[in-house]
Amino acid sequence: MLRPGGADLTIAGGVREFGRATPDAIAVRDGDRALSYAALDSRSSRLACALLGLGLATGDRVALLCGNRLEYPEIAAGIAKAGLVLVPVNPRLTAPEVAFILGHSGARVLIVDEAHGGSVPDFSGHVVWIGAGYEQWIDAARAADPWVAVDERDPFCIAYTAGTTGDPKGVLISHRSRSLTFYASALEWGIGPGRRTIAVAPMYHGAGFAFAYAAVHCGGTVSMLRSFQPDALIDMIARDGAQSVFLVPTHAQLLRAHFGEIPRLPTLDTLYFNAAALPRVLKEWVFEAFPGVGVHELYGSTEAGVVTNLRPADARRKAGTVGHPWFGTQVRIVDPSGREVGDGEPGELYSRSPYLMNGYHENPAATAACTTEDGFLTSGDIVIRDEEGFIAIVDRVKDVIITGGVNVYPRDVEEVLLTHPAVAECAVVGEPDDRWGERVVAYLVGREPVAADALEAYLRERLAGFKVPKQYRAVAALPRNAAGKILKRELRSTP
Known part of the structure; x- marks a missing residue:
């Protein structure tokens, strides 16, 4: 007892x-x-x-x-x-x-x-x-x-x-899992006694709760941002002297669209991002907008907790990766047959750590489908590990497009699209096609109007022809969940 x-x-x-x-x-x-x-x-x-x-x-x-x-x-x-x-x-x-x-x-x-x-x-x-x-x-x-x-x-x-x-x-999610996450967060992102942070992401979501509640678990102070507005966040950082702040890429997109220049924030020393990969173009803006601030990019899920972290020392040199496995975490990268792949080869990422979920409530079949007998949990993501051990997310397994028998990773196309000055945000999906099996389709949130043929010419100079979208669709906004992740399933069902 x-x-x-x-x-x-x-x-x-x-x-x-x-x-x-x-x-x-x-x-x-x-x-x-x-x-x-x-x-x-x-x-x-x-x-x-x-x-x-x-x-x-x-x-x-x-x-x-x-x-x-x-x-x-x-x-x-x-x-x-x-x-x-x-x-x-x-x-x-x-x-x-x-x-x-x-x-x-x-x-x-x-x-x-x-x-x-x-x-x-x-x-x-x-x-x-x-x-x-x-x-x-x-x-x-x-x-x-x-x-x-x-x-x-x-x-x-x-x-x-x-x-x-x-x-x-x-x-x-167990007490042990989250308590260890809090302590590791204090060590990694400076959330502890005398430190101040802000609950920006919603606390009803796993990451939003973990990084806000970590403050009170570890002796710091957390300020509640009730709804995200760029001005409100910057004002709160300045007023409350926040030092470490957790954001998702959508927040950075909104800050970039709102401010010509971010006001000086002398207390802020750490930003850390999660929910989706930071596009290289947006990450470069973060470096310029917050000079002297350490920028981390972490990767994980509600089921796995934090899996990797890219620390400030490597943030520019290894942009496009999500760093190394986090404290106490082992990873395994395997091909569809279960064979571990070598450096530079794409494979599905599995992780094992003290942060993993206990399983799905009253759903043993779903738990068994995503776990291995020796305690690893699939991420559902395809990744590549380089010779220095840095991991890059290629795409979701379910989002890979097979067109004409060739794999297209949507993120490859999205990264190039985002370098076009007329494109603010984008999402690339595969849709059924009688000839190709699937066709590549790009959904775009634009900064200004741009013709499809102009986009195609721009991409053909930078991508192999089979990766170039067959269709471009302009939308006012991309559908997202509470964590800020784009819901590509909803885009695929768009008539």
């Missing part, structure tokens, strides 16, 4: 530790509101007791339908203190989509931001509205930490994937 104060890692650990070590330090900022570590520790304990007062038992699920706001870290910590399991829900989902997650996870309680009431379906469990009712509810509960024992390998949350290929799958 585990005892209070035992050595097992839990995501409530940091809040407990810094609630004692630095009680007066600010843990969370949200506009004019702020929480000290003492208040975060106390309020999360009250929430834990309030949840247990509803008759919940260890391992029961509590869903949270909420955007970035001050209460998010305290709710996550309180659920963990009570030995319960968090089910983060994207507030942009429709009520039927939310109903699926609540039903599949078996959630017994739903905590919901009053601003997102339109996404709440009929629900037989207990609903708590963040607002006056929430404050009265936790104020009436005991402030004592219940210290419910949990095994560090048990799930602290069930994170639902975007569901681009059918119903979303629930990813079981």
